[in-house]
Amino acid sequence: MAALSQIDDYERIRKIHRVLVMHYVEGLSQAEIARKTGLSHPTVNRLVKEGHERGFVEITVKSPFQSLFDLEKRLVEAGSLREALVVPSASEQEEVNLRAVGKSVADYLLATLKDGDTICVSGGLGVSAVVEALAPSRAYDVTVVPATGGVQGKHFIDVNHVAAQFASKLQGKAFQIHAPIFAASREERDVLLSLQSVREVLARARDAAIALVGIGSVLSEKSTYFSLGPSAPADPDGLARSGAAGELVAHLIGADGALSDYGLNQRVVGLTLDEFRSIPLSIGISAGARKVEPIASVLRGGFLDVLATDERTGTRVLESLKG
Structure with missing residues (x-):
């Protein structure tokens, strides 16, 4: 059971990572991600939010000044x-x-x-x-x-x-x-x-x-x-x-x-x-x-x-x- 739980967690993390890359790196909107992945828009939103909560996202703002x-x-x-x-x-x-x-x-x-x-x-x-x-x-x-x-x-x-x-x-x-x-x-x-x-x-x-x-x-x-x-x-x-x-x-x-x-x-x-x-x-x-x-x-x-x-x-x- 513990092994299955670890696998499920890995799959969820992989899914979160994929959504985060599409959103923040590739610049896709959550609606576009939902169409490409077959996930519902609310699910994509929850995955992005969970990624933030898990500390997977660091936002850096750079300025020429x-x-x-x-x-x-x-x-x-x-x-x-x-x-x-x-x-x-x-x-x-x-x-x-x-x-x-x-x-x-x-x-x-x-x-x-x-x-x-x-x-x-x-x-x-x-x-x-x-x-x-x-x-x-x-x-x-x-x-x-x-x-x-x-x-x-x-x-x-x-x-x-x-x-x-x-x-x-x-x-x-x-x-x-x-x-x-x-x-x-x-x-x-x-x-x-x-x-x-x-x-x-x-x-x-x-x-x-x-x-x-x-x-x-x-x-x-x-x-x-x-x-x-x-x-x-x-x-x-x-x-x-x-x-x-x-x-x-x-x-x-x-x-x-x-x-x-x-x-x-x-x-x-x-x-x-x-x-x-x-x-x-x-x-x-x-x-x-x-x-x-x-x-x-x-x-x-x-x-x-x-x-x-x-x-x-x-x-x-x-x-x-x-x-």
Whole structure:
């Protein structure tokens, strides 16, 4: 009897295997398998189900972008992120890759935004790339506000310009801040922050549901940090001596992720880093070789929920975090 039972089991396994091969390897539907084998459709369905239950089927999904997905996962783990958005480094020109990153953030935002949301933004090329890529299919009842003061004569990076363009694309409304990004002194900063118009805009920024900001380099001659106003620093050497590695909402951050001991940090007209950190969803966008250490420093500080970058930059950021 035991031998007969083993034979019956073998025959059933053989039948299950045959059905599974026809279904998953040859690509036949269960109805086609029933016609070819003479089995009923319900019997074929039961055999496929039993094959799954016995562990005969392993389904593997492969993607041409698997390396990107793996990198995103490793960045999330190493950078304590909620999510990472990594696009292929399709060009040797960093501005081309930044535009691709901007498109990924634009798509992410449109899938996340809700009517009634307030978005606070920084200026800069990264956020501008997001605005350029926005292609909403409907109007959004949202408010866009600056996270910092503005920059005179630099429309492409000025936060007021970016906020206005952002709101225009979404058919929402924008607020402007009538103050420079850096005050000439701490006393002047206190006066500017006490102005009702400035105070109201920054209050809206603190209550934002989403923050979208660029991550700035400060040790490169190409850094826009040196053009943020008449009170901005004039020499990179002084920044290097301060230990600054990157910039976030106009604040200088050290390689360890802590606020740098640099005088200009006391003169920022904008959100503090603690206020920025309290916003429910903070998204940072940055790409390029000179942004690797700034991004790593921001991640070490735990300031972001989502990082958007390209594969080449993301790989080097991961190496920096693990190094």
